[in-house]
Amino acid sequence: MKLCFSGSNAIVLGGSSDLGLELAILLIQEKIFPLLTFRNKAGEEKIHENLKSYEGLYQVAYCDFGKKETIETLFDKINHPLDFMIDIAHGDFERLVCSADNSDVDAYFSENISARAEIIKRTGRKMLCNQKGRMIFISSSAVENPNPGQGFYAASKLASEALYRNAGLEFKDRGITTITLRPGYIDAGRGKRYLQSRQRLSSAGIEKIKILTTKEMAETILFFLSDSAAGFTASAITIGEHLKKIEQGGSI
Amino acid sequence: MNIFERVKQIVADILDIEEEEILSQTYLIRDLGAESIDLLELAVSLNAGFQIEIKDDDIFLRKLRRYLEEAKEKHLDQQAYLADQYPFLSASRIAEILRVLEGGPVLAIEDLVSYISYYQNK
Numbered sequence: 421m422k423l424c425f426s427g428s429n430a431i432v433l434g435g436s437s438d439l440g441l442e443l444a445i446l447l448i449q450e451k452i453f454p455l456l457t458f459r460n461k462a463g464e465e466k467i468h469e470n471l472k473s474y475e476g477l478y479q480v481a482y483c484d485f486g487k488k489e490t491i492e493t494l495f496d497k498i499n500h501p502l503d504f505m506i507d508i509a510h511g512d513f514e515r516l517v518c519s520a521d522n523s524d525v526d527a528y529f530s531e532n533i534s535a536r537a538e539i540i541k542r543t544g545r546k547m548l549c550n551q552k553g554r555m556i557f558i559s560s561s562a563v564e565n566p567n568p569g570q571g572f573y574a575a576s577k578l579a580s581e582a583l584y585r586n587a588g589l590e591f592k593d594r595g596i597t598t599i600t601l602r603p604g605y606i607d608a609g610r611g612k613r614y615l616q617s618r619q620r621l622s623s624a625g626i627e628k629i630k631i632l633t634t635k636e637m638a639e640t641i642l643f644f645l646s647d648s649a650a651g652f653t654a655s656a657i658t659i660g661e662h663l664k665k666i667e668q669g670g671s672i
Numbered sequence: 673m674n675i676f677e678r679v680k681q682i683v684a685d686i687l688d689i690e691e692e693e694i695l696s697q698t699y700l701i702r703d704l705g706a707e708s709i710d711l712l713e714l715a716v717s718l719n720a721g722f723q724i725e726i727k728d729d730d731i732f733l734r735k736l737r738r739y740l741e742e743a744k745e746k747h748l749d750q751q752a753y754l755a756d757q758y759p760f761l762s763a764s765r766i767a768e769i770l771r772v773l774e775g776g777p778v779l780a781i782e783d784l785v786s787y788i789s790y791y792q793n794k
Contacts, residue, residue, distance in 0.1 A: 545719075549720055
């Protein structure tokens with residue numbers, strides 16, 4: 421199936437992540453120009469290193485959700501129509517609910533919910549200028565089946581999902597759509613670290629479930645950006661399985 | 673094209689109505705039936721059209737009734753309090769707003785024009 425896309429400019433929040441980079445290559449191959457965000461020097465270098473054969477076909481920008489002024493600067497940099505936004509960025513914070521430091525909780529929610537609300541606002545207003553656009557939020561199946569310690573992560577993901585869902589509802593007659601994808605474990609980022617830390621358990625069950633590769637996940641995102649998936653809006657789709665299900669079976 | 677003419681054009685385009693239906697004193701919500709999403713689109717279009725930052729809460733007088741409550745609680749003159757909050761509105765317009773408040777949302781086309789004119793020159 422050949423995918424068609426209504427637009428040629430994208431912003432990838434969390435562009436230096438393995439998934440962001442895999443997606444960037446697919447976007448470039450589809451003649452979509454991605455602006456990839458990074459939040460430190462290492463991230464910027466990682467993007468350039470991975471995309472060195474695509475020089476001139478992408479752009480990078482600094483954006484740290486913990487520094488609100490960088491969000492403003494990021495959007496000031498976008499002087500062209502914005503057709504797609506893919507939000508992969510999300511902070512790590514694993515604590516038991518009753519053991520977390522209050523100020524850490526405040527900061528985490530501020531970075532991962534309040535800052536995201538501003539990102540959605542700015543993106544929505546940008547897309548409204550052209551009466552079209554597609555936002556994809558990469559959530560996690562942990563929102564349905566969190567493990568102990570994932571309460572704040574799941575809460576911030578769910579809150580973010582709600583913001584995206586409502587933006588989709590509010591813009592439904594304005595050509596702007598939103599969708600949330602909830603992948604299970606991916607062999608990248610947090611999922612990869614989690615799986616590596618539990619390698620010894622692999623024979624006990626993890627191998628029995630489908631672990632998504634970054635390529636598979638990037639291709640899934642690409643599909644949901646395409647015109648073929650235009651009918652999906654203001655909704656959340658779970659992809660793959662979550663480890664919790666195995667844990668509940670008593671194997672871990 | 674002056675500010676009013678341009679605003680009229682933008683509003684007519686968004687609400688899909690004839691420009692002739694829009695006068696300076698026309699109420700955006702009460703008369704034209706503008707909804708929240710229309711106002712959001714209007715803010716974006718005014719921002720793009722006039723190259724000024726649009727603060728939705730201010731230009732659409734969203735906190736008007738809250739400000740009136742605050743003035744009452746603080747035993748302040750309501751007209752003076754509103755003038756502080758909305759420096760782009762003239763004293764006569766604020767007085768008029770207070771007069772017609774009971775009739776529903778008071779946002780008028782002339783308020784948008786005043787906002788743009790004020791912040792363009794600031």
